[in-house]
Amino acid sequence: MTNQPIDWKQEAQKRKEEFLEDLFAILRIDSVRDDEQATEDAPVGPGPKEALEAFLKIGERDGFKTENFSNLAGHMEYGEGDEIMGVLAHVDVVPVGTGWETDPFEPVIKDGRIYARGASDDKGPGMAAYYALKIIKDLGLPVSKKVRFILGTDEESEWKGMAHYLSVEKEPDFGFSPDANFPIINGEKGNVSVYLETEGNSEGGKNKLISFQAGLRENMVPQDAVAVFESEEADVFEQAFNDYEESLPVTGTVAVDGNRVTITVVGKSAHGASPASGENAGTYLANFLSGYAFGGDAANFIETAATLLHDDPKGEKLGVASTDEVMGELTMNVGVFSYAEGEGGKISLNFRFPQSTTAEAITETVKEKVSTYNMTVSRNKGKEPHYVPGNDPLVQTLLDVYARQTGLEAHEQVIGGGTYGRLMKRGVAYGAMFPDSIDTMHQANEFMAVDNLMDAMAIYAEAIYELIK
Incomplete structure (x- = not known):
């Protein structure tokens, strides 16, 4: 050498x-x-x-x-x-x-x-x-x-x-x-996943949710979402969804078979640490369905996603937004949705948080916010x-x-x-x-x-x- x-x-x-x-x-x-x-x-x-x-x-x-x-x-x-x-x-x-x-x-x-x-x-x-x-x-x-x-x-x-x-x-x-x-x-930033869960009663509305699936991992923005439901007004959904998606950054299809409707939404995947750079197919689908009468736990599942989670990568609607000079802002990715009639529903939220807040504070605030929708809350161990x-x-x-x-x-x-x-x-x-x-x-x-x-x-x-x- x-x-x-x-x-x-x-x-x-x-x-x-x-x-x-x-x-x-x-x-x-x-x-x-x-x-x-x-x-x-x-x-x-x-x-x-x-x-x-x-x-x-x-x-x-x-x-x-x-x-x-x-x-x-x-x-x-x-x-x-x-x-x-x-x-x-x-x-x-x-x-x-x-x-x-x-x-x-x-x-x-x-x-x-x-x-x-x-x-x-x-x-x-x-x-x-x-x-x-x-x-x-x-x-x-x-x-x-x-x-x-x-x-x-x-x-x-x-x-x-x-x-x-x-x-x-x-x-x-x-x-x-x-x-x-x-x-x-x-x-x-710190990293914690919070899980919102509900039971699987879909009775009580004009529309009965059979299943709702979106997302592959907590740390990925869901690119695909599918909902299957029965409806007394099945024939209205195709035109209604076409009108809904017209000005949005997602696409989708509606299939009607008698009173059974299947809606598929395609958004854009992204890393869960940067949810704003993706388009969450799951929350867009929930947001659309929230305009229709669903019953029981299914209604709570849909309304939680549409009211508290949709288009909110900073967690402002949940009341968990936080920022500090060194690490910047908290981000929230709504990573996985799963609902099956008679079995229950679960939504996984992945938070990346600065030193100005804690996993415990985030979880307690989420519990308070979703209590209106009869959702139970748990979390993983997370990382500081x-x-x-x-x-x-x-x-x-x-x-x-x-x-x-x-x-x-x-x-x-x-x-x-x-x-x-x-x-x-x-x-x-x-x-x-x-x-x-x-x-x-x-x-x-x-x-x-x-x-x-x-x-x-x-x-x-x-x-x-x-x-x-």
């Missing part, structure tokens, strides 16, 4: 072909969490297990020390030292949904972009970060700390994988997750807001490398999304989306520009080396 400065971008470009080959192999694996096929050997389903094993196999091929933790998580290790740096990525992806123009698990490059589920969240950035560590290893650079490239298998749901990992392995002393935006994400100060050496180093390589302004950022970065006290998220990147995470036709991934690889390589040399 010489004392010449390392051209990190050139080192990344040297590995481009091999990088794309490895990335495509991982992208071809359908790694959506699947509890129905979960086994003791595949705790979150066969797809995440297969993706984890495939990624670890790449690490073994390249000479890293690897370990698999019960097919829930794994790591690749490099270097020696008392301090451990963590680079935390995930191999699972959100469900596909509708609207894809290509096979989501057969990656293709069009106009310099890789189209596939996981291209940007998080298989593309994760592989870029892995190759960054590989560059350091290939060059034989001297390091004084240990670095672990850690992979989780259910980041898009319960974080069961990383919970298991941290129960058997030491928390890294510092590090980052390549699962968000540049220049850096050193603050993440996370913040690493801007003057922390970790933050400063990452910002310096970003500014040096891009020539762009480097500044602090806070997001509503939750990343593995928050699992470390001194943990942040770092790329791989650039300021001019188009964010298609959790959407149909998800993509990531190849050039962005190569640039991220170079930034990651220099950043990791600066932090462990």
Whole structure:
């Protein structure tokens, strides 16, 4: 090795072909969490297990020390030292949904972009970060700390994988997750899901709700919604819905079979941390149905969604809106709707909240608001807001490398999304989306520009080396 400065971008470009080959192999694996096929050997389903094993196999091929933790998580290790740096990525992806123009698990490059589920969240950035560590290893650079490239298998749901990992392995002393935006994400809002439930009595109105379904995950804006009901005035709904949707950013269809009506609405999916960038098919459908007489618990289900949840990504109608100077505004995503006559109904609300409020305060306010509609309220454990100060050496180093390589302004950022970065006290998220990147995470036709991934690889390589040399 010489004392010449390392051209990190050139080192990344040297590995481009091999990088794309490895990335495509991982992208071809359908790694959506699947509890129905979960086994003791595949705790979150066969797809995440297969993706984890495939990624670890790449690490073994390249000479890293690897370990698999019960097919829930794994790591690749490099270097020696008392301090451990963590680079935390995930191999699972959100469900596909509708609207894809290509096979989501057969990656293709069009106009310099890789189209596939996981291209940007998080298989593309994760592989870029892995190759960054590989560059350091290939060059034989001297390091004084240990670095672990850690992979989780259910980041898009319960974080069961990383919970298991941290129960058997030491928390890294510092590090980052390549699962968000540049220049850096050193603050993440709190995250809690609140569940509104009702019983399934649909009697008592001119219209009888049989079922209402919308949404795939709490952290995705529902793109599709379907309601099935019986009506004494079934013939009025087709024209009425056509009039309703005419000036709205959603589309839909109405099918009438005797007195049975099926209405399907198509909106626009988006990441649950940015609900305002999507169009919630579920609340639009409820808003339409609220103009008609439904009975019993079905009426409460519909009216809650239409009156308190529709077109309100800040939670103002529920009375939970909150903001602070560091983290900004609370956001609310109405992620999943489910109602079946005789069985009951449930609506899942996912809140990303700043330090100016708490999960407890949000839940109590929601309880008070929905009591009018006879809805019961529960919540998950949630996650508290996370913040690493801007003057922390970790933050400063990452910002310096970003500014040096891009020539762009480097500044602090806070997001509503939750990343593995928050699992470390001194943990942040770092790329791989650039300021001019188009964010298609959790959407149909998800993509990531190849050039962005190569640039991220170079930034990651220099950043990791600066932090462990």
